[in-house]
Amino acid sequence: MNQHPHVSRREFLAATSTAIAALPLAAADAGPGSSTLAIDGGSKAVPQAMPKPKRWGEPELAQLAQAIQQPSLYYWRNKQTALFTQRYQKIYGHKFVQPCSSGSAALHIAVGAAGIGPGDEVITSSITDIGTVIGVIFQNAVPVFAELDPHTYCLDPHDVESKITPRTKAIIAVHLSGNPFRLAELKEIADRHKLILIEDCAQAWGALYRGKPVGTVGQICCFSLQDTKHIACGDGGVVSTSDPRLGPLLIKYGDKAMNRLNPADSSNVIACNYRMTELQAAFVAAQLTRLEEIAARRSWLGELLTAELAGVAAIAPPKVDPRDRCVHWAYMCRLVPEKVRCDRPQFVKALAAEGVVFTNGYIATPIYGMPMFRNHSFFAGRWPIKEAGLTVMDYAKVKLPVTEAIISTCMRFPLNEAMDEDYIRAVAGAVRKVARHYAA
Ligand SMILES: Cc1ncc(COP(=O)(O)O)c(C=O)c1O
Missing domain, CATH: 3.40.640.10 (Type I PLP-dependent aspartate aminotransferase-like (Major domain))
Incomplete structure (x- = not known):
């Protein structure tokens, strides 16, 4: 894993983040009673607010x-x-x-x-x-x-x-x-x-x-x-x-x-x-002038989260070729439905109660599933090139199983450059806690 090359964590946070609330990070994996989900009345795995970067100045x-x-x-x-x-x-x-x-x-x-x-x-x-x-x-x-x-x-x-x-x-x-x-x-x-x-x-x-x-x-x-x-x-x-x-x-x-x-x-x-x-x-x-630091930081945090989630059967993390740098616009992963006894909305809801924001998917359907595509209604209800015989495309018939499986199982964590190692580890702890609770 690449450590962030240019700045110490303290320097980086001083420059780019708002102060992170000085709450102690809960060890989501440890302690008696810590396995009770927050949604069921247990303590929150991540009590502090999500760090947000100060993006301009x-x-x-x-x-x-x-x-x-x-x-x-x-x-x-x-x-x-x-x-x-x-x-x-x-x-x-x-x-x-x-x-x-x-x-x-x-x-x-x-x-x-x-x-x-x-x-x-x-x-x-x-x-x-x-x-x-x-x-x-x-x-x-x-x-x-x-x-x-x-x-x-x-x-x-x-x-x-x-x-x-x-x-x-x-x-x-x-x-x-x-x-x-x-x-x-x-x-x-x-x-x-x-x-x-x-x-x-x-x-x-x-x-x-x-x-x-x-x-x-x-x-x-x-x-x-x-x-x-x-x-x-x-x-x-x-x-x-x-x-x-x-x-x-x-x-x-x-x-x-x-x-x-x-x-x-x-x-x-x-x-x-x-x-x-x-x-x-x-x-x-x-x-x-800020780009390199933002990109390097996000890449490093994303790799850390993937490492922390290794072995969590409920989650398929994003695959990144080790020769490349993924900059995690969002950290997009997938729920593995066979490995949990709940659906994605419930998993996301339980995470939110733990203090961790994951989105319940990305876009609602693949682009070809949007009404304007299914109806070929792009231009005031018409698609002139289809009427003129220049294409036989019928988006209502397009079927891409892998794409559709990604759509129905993906979740996104809004990773950003103001986060630090402790925060990411706490987020991973919360994911592990929820995954353990709902393990199939
Ligand atoms: C992958 C991708 N392509 C294209 C666009 C379009 O960019 P814009 O919103 O600036 O028009 C976006 C914006 O979200 C995007 O994420």
């Missing part, structure tokens, strides 16, 4: 103050956008960077630049945010959902390859919860079939694949800067590439089809205004 204020001195807050060739771009390039190395208004915008820009058009197919995951596929639908293309790995919740390369047709143009790999997985295999498949690999890194700021930042394996990478992400500005996004053919198109698809690098290139496509402002750019330029 002086660096963001200082950068915003600089922006406010400027005569213009427009992004093109302006100072804050340049600073954000430069800091981003230092990490991700991409030559062409288009800051934009959201992660969904970044993904729409990516598919536009990739030349995705009516009837084209894009293979992706169906356990993700709807933003992964909004752009695909708006390009009049067809999201094709492939099966997932049961313990990383990332695309299963074998199933991806089986879904390639002559209409397939791209693969969007979603690094769910910040876990990159089998990316080289996806890239190899994409290359062999002449497809573009787009990385949806919205939940994966700071994640590493074989030591390299995620986003640098595929041709285009997309990040979200929405409020809940590792770094954020309320709403925002960024899309980037080093491909000289795709790079200018990122600007075009993010900026109303203008090719600002070559004004003579007249607009022959429709594209949205997805621009970011200088105020957002100033904020996230400062946020980027």
Whole structure:
């Protein structure tokens, strides 16, 4: 397990967390009577409040103050956008960077630049945010959902390859919860079939694949800067590439089809205004200076929680390749139904009574199970490409058993960088206590 490399726990907490209530940590595993669940009147395993990070402060204020001195807050060739771009390039190395208004915008820009058009197919995951596929639908293309790995919740390369047709143009790999997985295999498949690999890194700021930042394996990478992400500005996004053919198109698809690098290139496509402002750019330029600490800390805490849960039959923890760095946007694990005598809502309720927040799942259905997909009703109740015979896709018939099993058994712990070793051990103790009580 990697110890957090740069700061001591005390230094880190002083810098980023609110004070943790000075309550003693209860040893959930020890002591007479400690096995009675809190939900049944026993003592709480984790009495103190969940630590919360202080996410912004002086660096963001200082950068915003600089922006406010400027005569213009427009992004093109302006100072804050340049600073954000430069800091981003230092990490991700991409030559062409288009800051934009959201992660969904970044993904729409990516598919536009990739030349995705009516009837084209894009293979992706169906356990993700709807933003992964909004752009695909708006390009009049067809999201094709492939099966997932049961313990990383990332695309299963074998199933991806089986879904390639002559209409397939791209693969969007979603690094769910910040876990990159089998990316080289996806890239190899994409290359062999002449497809573009787009990385949806919205939940994966700071994640590493074989030591390299995620986003640098595929041709285009997309990040979200929405409020809940590792770094954020309320709403925002960024899309980037080093491909000289795709790079200018990122600007075009993010900026109303203008090719600002070559004004003579007249607009022959429709594209949205997805621009970011200088105020957002100033904020996230400062946020980027915090990224490495946040990513390293979350990775370490997540590995600690997995180690602490080893041997708990009721829980299947997330699988992380030891060569990679998963940054745990949330700590997503699965309940093993055969190993407990209760259902997921009851397990989560018992944990909440112990003082530990786990969510009862992630999204309610795979993306293909949402009413707009089942009814093919994307555009005022219609789906023109289906009416025109450009696709025979019927989302009501899609069935992905592994994906559906993940949906019905997953739970998420909102791990964050203000937590410390003692807190994570206490959380694990609470999980063990509840799992022991309901053991099948
Ligand atoms: C995996 C994934 N893709 C795309 C998005 C869309 O990002 P945004 O909310 O910034 O539009 C999100 C946001 O939650 C996400 O988690």
